[in-house]
Amino acid sequence: MDLNKKFTPETWPEHPERATLEGKNKFVGFWLFLGGETILFATLFATYMALKNKGPSGFGFSTQELYQLPLVFVMTLLLLTSSLTSVYAMHHMKNYNFKKMQLWLAITALLGLCFLGLEVYEFTHYVHEGFTFGNSAFSSSFFTLVGTHGFHVAVGLVWITLLLFRNAKRGLNLYNASKYYTFSLYWHFIDVVWVFIFTVVYLMGVIG
């Protein structure tokens, strides 16, 4: 594969992320990886459901009292929006518009960063209330589930930052198109997981 091959929007392939064998492999491999990730999160969800509100005798925390929906709602909005902006970015990638793609991905990263900041705030708040990781089975399973998601967001942020800076000067080619594309897949996946966390952990925790 030639990194220096120049494209125009006309010669740029319909599916740039799958135009090479490497790209195709990455595409299929990443989908499969997300399949495995789904099972990983499913296991975490199941554990959380089993240990929800469980603690030592005289345990004082429950989902109803702990969670603050407004904050989580803002977080949800941020992450959903970031998913949308990454769609825009991919749209521009398909049209061979590198600058706009970079811009929208930067916005995506920024939204993700805000989300992560709020999550850190939320966690600190719980810890100050005494709801620490080692406080109970409930707290362990909560922090592990939501924290694993947060960790995925952080990994995604580092990933996209590296991609943005690495390719800032050299523009789009078939080598990095698949990298951008897999990132966007990953980002959507994180978003979907969050939708489940929002529903199962927060909504069902407060209302159900």
Added chain:
Amino acid sequence: MSSVAQKRGFGAALWDWMTTVDHKKIGILYLIGGGFFFVVGGIEAMIIRLQLLKPNNDLVSAGLFNDLITMHGTTMIFLAAMPILFGFMNYIMPLQIGARDVAFPFINSLGFWMFFLGGVFLNVSWFFGQVPDAGWTSYASLSLASPGHGIDFYAIGLQIAGGGTLMGGINFLVTIINMRAPGMTYMRMPLFTWTTFVASAMILFAFPPLTVGLFFLTFDRMFDANFFDHQMGGNTIIWEHIFWIFGHPEVYILILPAFGIFSEIFSIFSRKRLFGYPAMVFATVLIGFLGFMVWAHHMFTVGLGPTANAIFAVATMAIAVPTGVKIFNWLLTIWGGSIVMTTPMLYALGFIPSFVMGGVTGVMQGAAPLDYQLHDSYFIVAHFHYVIVGGVVLAILAGVHLYWPKMFGTMLSETLGKITFVFFFVGFHCTFLIQHWLGFWGMPRRVWTYMDGQGWNTANLISSIGALLMAIGVIVMVINIIMTTVKNVRVGNDPWGDGRTLEWAIPSPPPFYNFTQTPLVRGLDTVWIEKQEGNATGLTFAEPITDIHMPHGSIIPFFMTVGLFIAGFGAMYHQETSWGLPLLIFGLAWTFVSMAMRSLKDDLGYHVTKEEIQADINNASKGGQN
């Protein structure tokens, strides 16, 4: 390639192997690593059987015995059986589908190093004197109560090794989906490739639960979490579920590639197409699917209630149907064939009755109320050794003999091979058949010793003698390997004479790019078809000779894994020392930086030119290879 490496000296050769991304070399690395751990696990097994040789024996202490059984099980499953099968998958599967490498050569190398250093991490525990001692299942209440760092070694070592396996699984899947040669449709894939495919898919879905379970265990033991501490609201049964949701598919992950190897052997050494190929494929997929539906049959006595037990009992029995289909299809493959008794064929023929016996005892234990008696008795020990030794290990030994000439270009001695088989096979039945009765007679498993006067003495003695015979068999095989390597008589493309699939139509060992030209596949057993039609090479090419794109080697996979290895020790000691936490962070940062280096530095590989390939072809024909 290896002869070139020797000329460059030991250091350069070592560097070559540590940085290789060639699927064939990684396959051999897997075989060496797995073979090493197989010997370690075997020695542990021998000590176990020596301890149980007679009643009230005190050869090893009670604590050490629990270390031994835990490490024997863990080593054999995770560090011996799986990696050796991975070795065959890595080496053979790309050749069978006409590919030049796996889809992600870099990740392939990373997977190997994670397995190997994860295994080393586990076994380093012996030198610390704090060894995992809660059984290979590491049930939570005991694994939390276990003092010292033993279980920490288990949790972190398996975490690292398991990560490597997961990567390998995804890699094989993508390879098979994307990189088949022209004409190699799914229903023309050799059965070993099919079983690799299904086993890899199972790895993809079975290993994430293990990852999560091991994280829970790590968090509980090292980071104050309370997943399994019932006094803090935790629940130990969660561990059992998670472990078996992984653990049951795991045994099918082991047995399916074994089925694949035997399918190749039956076909080759009966000179006959595999009987009912579509049914075999379907049965493989069905076994893979059902494998995820039956985990709770390991937990019949946990108290899940009669409804759960009944459902899982019936689901378990259902697996016997596709497995039965396979057995009968193999029988009908040799029926009407031209059977020749080579060493691999002997293993395959020994496998059928052995595995059937292991299978039927599995169905017996699937009957939940009967399992209340058999569970955790010596009957279960007999059962799973019948399926794992009688299935997986026989397949591994068969595979070693079958593929040795392909991998190293020289044949293992048939005479010594048959001696190995006889000792191993007789020893195997001698060891484990009697253990069914020990279970009936009330002997629980995982016992360090037993009192006199319970009627178990003779049976245990017989069992221990059998283990000795198996050990002799393995020693003969090691001698065989050494002698063969020293003699080094070179062989041609198809040393067995009746090869049916693509790997038997290229030189032994194959050039590093595998195929000079990508082959065209014209049906199931394409090489056989070509040869029957008079094409002596067995190959029709799909393309002219062109430049071949190959990936560069890299040391980064090794470095990434070293980072995890270091981080493991940091996690283990962070509570009692001041250097633990910095070490943990340092290790993870090391891994991350290595990964970032890989990501930031473009690696587009290189090309083998037409001229070089043409030169290789000319060389080969001059060398008198057929």
Added chain:
Amino acid sequence: MMKGLKKWRLFSLLAVLTVFLAGCGQEELSTLLPAGQVGKDQFKLLMLSSGIMLFVILVVVAIYVVALIRFRRSKLGEDFIPEQVEGSHKLELVWTIIPIILIIILAVPTVYYTYKLGDVKAMEEVNDDGKAKHLVVDVTAKLYWWEFEYPELGIVTAQELVVPTKEKIYFNLKAADVKHSFWIPAIGGKMDTNVENLNKFYLTFDKESEGLKDGVFYGKCAELCGPSHSLMDFKVKTLPRDEFNAWAKNMKATEDAKSVANANADGEKVFQASCATCHAVSGAGQGGAPGPNLASFGDRNRVAGFLEHNEKDLKEWIKNPQKVKPGNTMPSFENQLSDQELDDLAEYLLGLSVEQ
């Protein structure tokens, strides 16, 4: 010639059968000689499944042997190329359907017995006077010993379960430290003792243990629980109902007994000073003590669940419990008790009896 062959076959069959029958194990702990309804049900299932499975093995081996004899290359010639048969739908259908039928034959009784053996509704049943209809025993598994509490009778014992014959006995199973599993092979299958919940099941004991080799059935821990897992044995004494009632009454009567009739007074003093913080000598009351209840110690069959029941082994045990049963929670008394004190203590303990 053929006749001789037949005779030889008959003979070998008989030989196999003899071995098989001899292979039933020992009465007091073999699942093949069940002495209770639960074990008998499971044994029936064992026979049925073994029968089906032997049939499968025979069919496979028969095809296998014939194939091996008929289709050897040495017979067919080096150049023989067999017909490349693709398969046969008819045959494949046959060996799909027949196994399914066999599985159904096994699955139906399996499901039936699963529900039958899992039925513990009767545990809650009470008589008109509010007492439980059936005998319920609370079993608590602790690091390497077993506690048996009879809540309705207000008595507690350890290491040796005493139950009446010919009626359903219900068990509440739990573990106090790590997971164990409660198994009396000759009576019926096992059930785990979990740390976080109560497991319930029942067993029936059809046979009195009096006639057995040691006068007791053997019980085992069937779940790896630490170094001394293999030594975590217990024994089961089964008595006719009236004898059981007498035993229970005697146990209850130890409530106020500060000393037993022929007790060694010096030994009792030693006991009060060194042992009484963990061990009770009154069989009345509730469980939960740090050490096994010793009210009926003199009647038991084993010391610490597995040692010979004599003075020598008892003293050995008291002197150095860690050596005998590694990882248990009893401290060593080797340097704390003089030989004389040890002799007295042993005599006192062996005199603790409710059966005389």
